[in-house]
Amino acid sequence: MIKVYRKTATIKAKQFDGSQTSLFGYEVMPDSLLDALTGEPAYYSILIDDFEPEPDDFPDDNEVSFEIGDWIVNEADEIKVMADEEFKQQYAELPVIPENVAYIIKQAKKGDYKLGWVFNATYLGLWRVSVGNWIRTHADTVARAWLDGYVVEEEK
Structure with missing residues (x-):
């Protein structure tokens, strides 16, 4: 039986x-091939190794080429390029949550509580009204943050 996995x-x-001008600490170099309409470089590249390639190496062994709109991905110290559509099919942004909700998640996990406890406490009114309302109206986001991680909302 084939099983389905997620990253x-x-x-x-x-x-x-x-x-x-740089991506992940690598200098972006424009290609000499220019776009006919804009006059801008059609492709760009970064040199991911600082050594000179051996003559028998492929010329692009240590170079990653891309164009405007492509995603440069740094995964497990490997740099790769993905088209926008392919990237969006494979990856989703971490949810953005308020700092007080992040604190609740952090403390609940530290206390070895389960996600159900967080929701139950919300409906019992244990949190400030504004926090409880946010959790209730963003329950899917809270669950995703609990499972996959999150980014704390920047203060305005």
Whole structure:
């Protein structure tokens, strides 16, 4: 029987918009081939190793090429390029949650409580009204944050 799996590791990724001069610490180099309409470089690349390739190596062994709109992914110290559509099919952003909700998740996990306890405590009114309301109206986001991790919302 074939089983279906999902990736659970977090990655770092940046979408290239043409303005970046470096990605993950590597210098972005424009290609000499220019786009006929804009006059801008059609492709860009980063050199992922600082050594000179041996003559029998493929010329692009240590170079990653990409174009505007592509995603540069740093996964397990490996740099790879993905088209926007392919990237969006494989990866989803971590949910963004308020700091007080992040604190509840952190403390609940530290106390070895389960997610059901967080929701039950919400309906019992154990949290401040604004926090309880946020958890109730964003229950799917809280569950996803509990399972996959989260990013704390920046203060305005």
